[in-house]
Amino acid sequence: MTKLFTYIRESQIWKSIFRHGYPDTPRNRTLAVLSNVFLHLHPVKVRRSGIRLSYTWCMGGLTFFLFLILTLTGLLLMFYYRPTADKAYEDIFALREHVPIGVMREMHRWGAHLMVISVWLHMYRVFLTGSYKPPREFNWNVGVILLVLTLLLSFTGYLLPWDQLAVWAITVGTNMARATPFLGHEGPGAALVSFGGIDFIHAGDDVRFGLLAGRFVGEGALLRFYVLHCVGFPLIAATLMAVHFWRVRKDGGISGPL
Amino acid sequence: MHLALATLLGGGGAPVHDGPIAAGLKNFSNWLTEPTRYSVASILAVVGILYFRKFFAQVWVITAFFALSTAYFVFAFQDPNFNAIITKPDNVPIVILFATVIFFSWLALRRAVINDERTKRGEPTLEGELAKQKVFTWPDLVYTELICLILFTAGMVVWSILITAPIEEPAATARTPNPSKAPWYFLGLQELLVYFDPWLAGVLLPSFIIVGLCAIPYLDLNPKGNGYYTFEERPFAIAFFWVGFLLFWVSFVILGTFLRGPNWSFFGPFEFWDLHKLEPMVNVDLSTYFWVELMDKPRPDNPFVREAPGIVALIGYFLVLPPLFGKTVMKKLVEEMGMVRFNVFMHLFLWFVLIPVKMGLRWTVDLKYFIGMPEYFFNV
Numbered sequence: 001m002t003k004l005f006t007y008i009r010e011s012q013i014w015k016s017i018f019r020h021g022y023p024d025t026p027r028n029r030t031l032a033v034l035s036n037v038f039l040h041l042h043p044v045k046v047r048r049s050g051i052r053l054s055y056t057w058c059m060g061g062l063t064f065f066l067f068l069i070l071t072l073t074g075l076l077l078m079f080y081y082r083p084t085a086d087k088a089y090e091d092i093f094a095l096r097e098h099v100p101i102g103v104m105r106e107m108h109r110w111g112a113h114l115m116v117i118s119v120w121l122h123m124y125r126v127f128l129t130g131s132y133k134p135p136r137e138f139n140w141n142v143g144v145i146l147l148v149l150t151l152l153l154s155f156t157g158y159l160l161p162w163d164q165l166a167v168w169a170i171t172v173g174t175n176m177a178r179a180t181p182f183l184g185h186e187g188p189g190a191a192l193v194s195f196g197g198i199d200f201i202h203a204g205d206d207v208r209f210g211l212l213a214g215r216f217v218g219e220g221a222l223l224r225f226y227v228l229h230c231v232g233f234p235l236i237a238a239t240l241m242a243v244h245f246w247r248v249r250k251d252g253g254i255s256g257p258l
Numbered sequence: 259m260h261l262a263l264a265t266l267l268g269g270g271g272a273p274v275h276d277g278p279i280a281a282g283l284k285n286f287s288n289w290l291t292e293p294t295r296y297s298v299a300s301i302l303a304v305v306g307i308l309y310f311r312k313f314f315a316q317v318w319v320i321t322a323f324f325a326l327s328t329a330y331f332v333f334a335f336q337d338p339n340f341n342a343i344i345t346k347p348d349n350v351p352i353v354i355l356f357a358t359v360i361f362f363s364w365l366a367l368r369r370a371v372i373n374d375e376r377t378k379r380g381e382p383t384l385e386g387e388l389a390k391q392k393v394f395t396w397p398d399l400v401y402t403e404l405i406c407l408i409l410f411t412a413g414m415v416v417w418s419i420l421i422t423a424p425i426e427e428p429a430a431t432a433r434t435p436n437p438s439k440a441p442w443y444f445l446g447l448q449e450l451l452v453y454f455d456p457w458l459a460g461v462l463l464p465s466f467i468i469v470g471l472c473a474i475p476y477l478d479l480n481p482k483g484n485g486y487y488t489f490e491e492r493p494f495a496i497a498f499f500w501v502g503f504l505l506f507w508v509s510f511v512i513l514g515t516f517l518r519g520p521n522w523s524f525f526g527p528f529e530f531w532d533l534h535k536l537e538p539m540v541n542v543d544l545s546t547y548f549w550v551e552l553m554d555k556p557r558p559d560n561p562f563v564r565e566a567p568g569i570v571a572l573i574g575y576f577l578v579l580p581p582l583f584g585k586t587v588m589k590k591l592v593e594e595m596g597m598v599r600f601n602v603f604m605h606l607f608l609w610f611v612l613i614p615v616k617m618g619l620r621w622t623v624d625l626k627y628f629i630g631m632p633e634y635f636f637n638v
Contacts, residue, residue: 023397029395030394032396039396042399043395045392045394046393046398047388047389047392048389048393048398049384049385049386049388049389051393051402052388053402054365054369055369058406062406062410065407069414085429089425093425096422096423096425103415103418106417106421106422106423107414109423110414110418110421111414113348113351113442114351114354116443117351117355117358120355120507121359121362124359124366124499124503125362127503128370129484129487130482130483130486131484133478133483133484134475134481136475137476140472140475141472141475144468144471148468151443151444154441155441155444162429163427163428164426164428164433165426166429167430168435168438168439169438169439169440171438172438173440175456176447176459176460176461177460177461179456179460179635180457180461184461186456186457186635187461187635188457188634188635189636191634217429218431255484255485256389256485257382257385257386257484
């Protein structure tokens with residue numbers, strides 16, 4: 001057995017992948033992190049205070065991990081889901097009826113709920129440890145945008161099952177946009193946006209109409225939310241996450257007393 | 259499958275006949291969770307916990323709290339009304355939110371208390387002691403990550419097998435469910451709709467929250483407390499965030515999820531969600547108070563004259579208060595922050611304070627609007 005392992009580890013294939021020996025010496029441990037593009041997110045050495053769970057609560061890491069789970073399960077769900085008003089509900093319903101012990105939709109739904117919570121807790125921890133203070137001011141701002149994106153991802157995904165809960169939650173949520181000052185048709189100042197007696201802001205062209213691609217939550221909104229949920233927001237979030245993690249390292253690693 | 263969980267804990271099914279103690283406890287819970295008392299009690303709790311933090315930071319306090327909550331939970335599960343709302347699959351995360359937020363707040367408070375005592379004695383903080391040592395990422399960090407990841411995945415899979423994701427009836431734009439609720443994380447804002455119009459509760463205040471969060475690092479100039487838990491080195495910042503996050507965000511999400519039923523009426527945790535429960539709306543505008551009650555004449559027709567008292571009050575609130583405070587009690591703050599920072603801070607802060615002020619006025623004098631101009635959709 002030992003022979004076999006030695007043989008594998010000394011084969012050209014193994015050596016072409018891993019350019020260092022077993023990570024049990026300082027040199028190899030350093031190389032394990034440096035020569036791996038994913039582990040390279042981490043520095044080679046970290047302050048012991050920064051990796052204690054009682055300090056970090058692991059919430060940032062969990063949030064990222066949840067994002068990965070949601071991407072994977074979401075990708076699988078996309079194979080079985082058609083974002084049209086007459087197929088969407090049917091497809092989601094079929095997932096439950098035809099897949100024994102199917103957990104993909106469950107993982108996606110519960111994971112999405114959890115990600116909102118873990119983002120909140122992560123920000124709570126960062127605030128309580130003063131980790132937004134110099135030099136991390138900018139990264140806190142990237143984090144705030146990521147928080148907004150998390151909520152938007154969850155919000156757009158809420159509509160996709162196309163059941164009563166989905167449609168009415170999005171109706172309640174997007175109804176707020178009617179009241180946007182100047183830009184919503186029931187917002188203060190909307191009446192001022194007119195020229196020569198013609199109102200520019202009405203129910204057929206205000207921000208709510210732009211969000212929903214219609215006067216109410218219908219097929220246009222479903223497609224719009226689907227595209228944003230599956231492509232638009234994840235791309236932006238992934239890009240900003242890269243910035244976020246990069247800046248954690250550049251700003252001195254996981255925060256600790258100076 | 260969640261029904262199986264319910265039967266396991268012995269709830270659901272036929273109505274239970276309560277003994278005097280059980281009935282008393284339920285009535286007390288319903289009484290205490292009424293929004294006015296709920297909010298006042300939460301404020302007192304947050305202030306009290308921060309003030310007596312040395313007491314609350316002890317391990318037995320949190321243990322006792324979770325033991326009592328669990329006991330209460332098991333007791334409450336026997337009640338069909340409580341059971342119906344708690345065992346909704348989508349409400350499970352709110353219970354998780356409740357437990358984790360309380361646990362982590364306690365943990366942070368405990369470490370803050372310990373650190374503050376250490377600093378007073380001239381010793382390094384808990385984090386400061388460990389920060390001197392450096393360890394290799396491989397294996398110390400990656401193994402922690404791997405273990406967290408595996409345990410977490412296992413938990414997710416078990417949860418997903420036990421509780422099936424719900425799907426309701428197909429979408430029907432003609433049938434409005436009652437209550438219609440926004441996604442749970444926006445229920446704090448939906449709760450504010452009781453007190454403010456949509457343009458404030460749904461558009462302006464959320465924007466201010468985002469802007470305010472972004473502004474925090476540029477407004478908080480206190481260099482202390484960077485990278486370790488503390489309370490005494492930054493009492494205002496911590497207390498402010500506790501009030502903002504724990505009270506006006508998390509506790510309102512819980513209120514909106516569990517205690518708001520049809521027509522957004524309040525229902526105690528042991529109350530049946532009766533569609534016909536009516537809460538009388540007797541709210542009065544400030545203009546009515548001023549013209550009718552105080553001046554004893556009908557309200558003027560011109561909306562700007564009619565709403566003049568409210569307009570003056572709000573202009574005074576937002577434009578006179580900041581310079582007034584800046585010249586007097588907050589003189590030192592202005593010197594430290596500079597005029598721009600101070601004014602940004604004051605305006606964000608005054609918007610924040612407007613929320614409890616309006617809530618208080620609603621509860622005490624039934625105030626509807628400071629400025630009520632439905633002609634222009636401008637109601638504050």
